[in-house]
Amino acid sequence: MSIIKAVVLGIIQGIAEFLPVSSSGHLLVTRNLMDLGEVPVLFDVLLHIATLVVVVIVFKERIIVLFKSLFRWISRKSDDSDKGNLNMVVLILVATFFTGVLGLVIDKMGFFQNPKIVSVFFIITSIILWLTRYAKSEKTYRDVGIKEGIYLGIAQGFGVIPGISRSGITISAGLLGGIDRDKAGEISFIISIPAILGALLLEFKDGAQLISEVAIPVLVIGFITTMVVGYFSLILLMRLIKGGRLYLFSFYLLPLGVIGLFFL
Numbered sequence: 001m002s003i004i005k006a007v008v009l010g011i012i013q014g015i016a017e018f019l020p021v022s023s024s025g026h027l028l029v030t031r032n033l034m035d036l037g038e039v040p041v042l043f044d045v046l047l048h049i050a051t052l053v054v055v056v057i058v059f060k061e062r063i064i065v066l067f068k069s070l071f072r073w074i075s076r077k078s079d080d081s082d083k084g085n086l087n088m089v090v091l092i093l094v095a096t097f098f099t100g101v102l103g104l105v106i107d108k109m110g111f112f113q114n115p116k117i118v119s120v121f122f123i124i125t126s127i128i129l130w131l132t133r134y135a136k137s138e139k140t141y142r143d144v145g146i147k148e149g150i151y152l153g154i155a156q157g158f159g160v161i162p163g164i165s166r167s168g169i170t171i172s173a174g175l176l177g178g179i180d181r182d183k184a185g186e187i188s189f190i191i192s193i194p195a196i197l198g199a200l201l202l203e204f205k206d207g208a209q210l211i212s213e214v215a216i217p218v219l220v221i222g223f224i225t226t227m228v229v230g231y232f233s234l235i236l237l238m239r240l241i242k243g244g245r246l247y248l249f250s251f252y253l254l255p256l257g258v259i260g261l262f263f264l
Helices: 003-016 024-035 041-058 060-074 080-107 115-134 146-158 166-176 180-192 190-213 216-242 246-263
Strands: none
Touching: 003 024, 003 041, 003 080, 003 146, 003 216, 024 041, 024 115, 041 180, 060 115, 060 190, 060 216, 080 180, 080 190, 080 246, 115 166, 115 190, 115 246, 146 166, 146 180, 166 180, 166 190, 166 246, 180 246, 216 246
């Protein structure tokens, strides 16, 4: 893989991982168009790790608060002010379980790698995003728990399908489930942290193959490109969510899916 191709993939990952347009779907289509062939899975995971770093940087204050509340609960010093954060911890654990189970099942279904099928899921994602226009969002961290963890975890599990945006479907599930707009975006990316770490552990066995097929400088450049582009994409997305404009991405995904059905 050349440096130029790594930069292109890094840009696509940085944009599409955060903006609700499906990074896996765009990467798959790009590989077909650029004739990259089979790229080791861990290359994808490394790009996701770059986006993970961005998530931690942007939401570091919330993550620290969650750990503080959890520590106080473990040491039996928590009070009512920790309720919302502890609810969030429960949500993360439940969501991670359902994401893992569903994700492993879907991952074994190879037919999702067909570009035409990816195009169909682009269209499905556009419909889901459009529905967020009608969401009435008011739940805060104090109002979430096991139920929200279940449907957000299931939504995130479906997000492994190329063409289904992980961020798009989880944020939409949160909004349609009544979660406040600010919190729905934040929750979506915080629950992605254990999912990405789990994917890294599962695919770590491909590390030797990756190093043999992709030069380290290419990996580093792809990683940095994803981080820089991803940071600005995430900031943009959070502003759009707060403004209730997540549905705008439907105007991109719907024609993209239709074009893909005819030309891929």
